Amino acid sequence: MNQRYSKNCKDETKRWDRQSRTCVPCHPEPLLPGYEVNPNCGFDDNGGRHVPSVRGCGGNTFNNGSWAKCRQCSPCSAGYTAELPCNSTRDTQCKDARPSPAVPTDSRIKTTQGSFSKPAATTVSTAIDTTLGDPASSDIFWIVPCFVLIFILLAVIYASIIYLKMKRGQCTVWSFSRKLSLRSPGFSPLSSPACNNDLKDIVSPEIVSAPLQTVMDNLDVLEQLVILLDPDSLAVKNTRHLASNCGFSSAWITYTYSMKDSKSPLKAVLEGVISRQPDWTVGHLAKLLRQMDRNDAVAVLAQLRLNEMAV
Numbered sequence: 001m002n003q004r005y006s007k008n009c010k011d012e013t014k015r016w017d018r019q020s021r022t023c024v025p026c027h028p029e030p031l032l033p034g035y036e037v038n039p040n041c042g043f044d045d046n047g048g049r050h051v052p053s054v055r056g057c058g059g060n061t062f063n064n065g066s067w068a069k070c071r072q073c074s075p076c077s078a079g080y081t082a083e084l085p086c087n088s089t090r091d092t093q094c095k096d097a098r099p100s101p102a103v104p105t106d107s108r109i110k111t112t113q114g115s116f117s118k119p120a121a122t123t124v125s126t127a128i129d130t131t132l133g134d135p136a137s138s139d140i141f142w143i144v145p146c147f148v149l150i151f152i153l154l155a156v157i158y159a160s161i162i163y164l165k166m167k168r169g170q171c172t173v174w175s176f177s178r179k180l181s182l183r184s185p186g187f188s189p190l191s192s193p194a195c196n197n198d199l200k201d202i203v204s205p206e207i208v209s210a211p212l213q214t215v216m217d218n219l220d221v222l223e224q225l226v227i228l229l230d231p232d233s234l235a236v237k238n239t240r241h242l243a244s245n246c247g248f249s250s251a252w253i254t255y256t257y258s259m260k261d262s263k264s265p266l267k268a269v270l271e272g273v274i275s276r277q278p279d280w281t282v283g284h285l286a287k288l289l290r291q292m293d294r295n296d297a298v299a300v301l302a303q304l305r306l307n308e309m310a311v
Contacts, residue, residue, distance in 0.1 A: 005050050006040040013068040015041040026053055026068070033065040034088035057088040064089055199286050202295070203302045208283035212274055214304060215282060216267075224300045226264045232257075237292040239265045245288050246273055 008016045009023040017024045026041035035054045042051035057063050057070035073086030076094035084093035199208055207214075215222055229239045243253045246269060256265045273280055282301055289297045 002039045004039045005042060005044045008045050009040055012039040013037050015043045016045040018045075018047060030065050031063065031068065034063060036063055036070040037068050060086065062086055062088050062091055064091075199283065199290065199298065202298050203282070203286055207301065207304045208281065208286065210282045210304065212270065212277075212280040212282060212285060215285065215301070216270055216274070218304055221300055221303055222267070222270075224303075225297055226266050228297050228300065229266050229294070230260070230264055237294060239269060241292055242266070242288060243269045245291070248272065 002012060004010075004012060006014075006016045006023075011023060014023040014025055016022075026037045031037070031054060034057055036057060038051050038053060038055050041053040042049050044050065060073050061070035062073055063070040070088075071091075074091050076082050076092060079096065079098050080094040081097040082092050083095040084090070086092040215225070229242065232238060232240070240253055240257070243256070243265070244250070248256075248269065253265075256263075256268045259268075270285075273285075277284075282304065286298050286301050289295075289301075
């Protein structure tokens with residue numbers, strides 16, 4: 001056993017301080033590796049010094065400088081062998097002496113920080129290297145943006161075409177809503193039907209040769225013609241067919257009928273014909289009505305003679 005030099009301090013790592021009359025550590029600062037303090041630092045209670053304050057670690061003991069006293073060296077556990085033997089500054093370093101099992105190529109190696117698959121990492125690395133090194137694969141990065149750009153351009157072109165068609169349609173509708181002039185050069189030229197003797201059994205020659213303005217001046221006859229010809233009917237032909245035979249466009253006819261509440265389409269047709277063909281007679285109108293199988297309207301024209309006789 002180690003000899004203690006102080007009776008007041010039971011702890012061998014401390015010595016008696018006569019001034020404070022307490023036990024104080026021998027070495028407040030860490031010791032050098034491989035050393036330990038002597039009992040009571042080698043001092044007795046009266047301050048007498050018997051041995052140095054420190055000494056080297058004995059056999060099979062060590063101190064790395066962390067403790068006041070040296071410690072026993074640790075033996076290796078079963079299955080482990082000493083890789084580095086114990087000395088005065090370090091403990092025994094042991095290693096696993098058991099044979100290592102064969103590691104399959106696809107096994108996962110466990111570590112304290114996690115797990116990883118070595119073959120998988122190699123595969124990923126190889127795939128990356130192959131992709132970066134293959135010119136054909138690098139072209140894919142350009143093909144996709146090109147397809148996207150082409151798709152956007154086609155979409156813009158298609159939208160532009162739709163917009164132009166819609167705009168053109170709006171302009172057409174707007175132009176139809178405007179009042180059409182009877183003297184518009186877009187109208188087809190009127191063709192004067194040949195007058196023959198087919199009407200002599202219904203209309204007198206005097207009425208046939210009378211100017212077309214005569215119909216406009218005779219309000220009774222004109223009103224009867226309006227009643228017969230203006231209504232839309234699927235059974236018989238009406239003012240629409242008469243206007244078409246006179247060379248008016250379908251747009252003009254549609255507009256004229258849209259204004260039917262304020263003005264008779266037949267009156268508009270007759271005014272247009274008179275302004276464009278001043279030489280037309282009642283016979284021309286009667287001929288067109290005969291071609292339309294509207295003998296009832298031709299019979300109304302014959303009343304112009306009756307009106308003259310009444311006058």
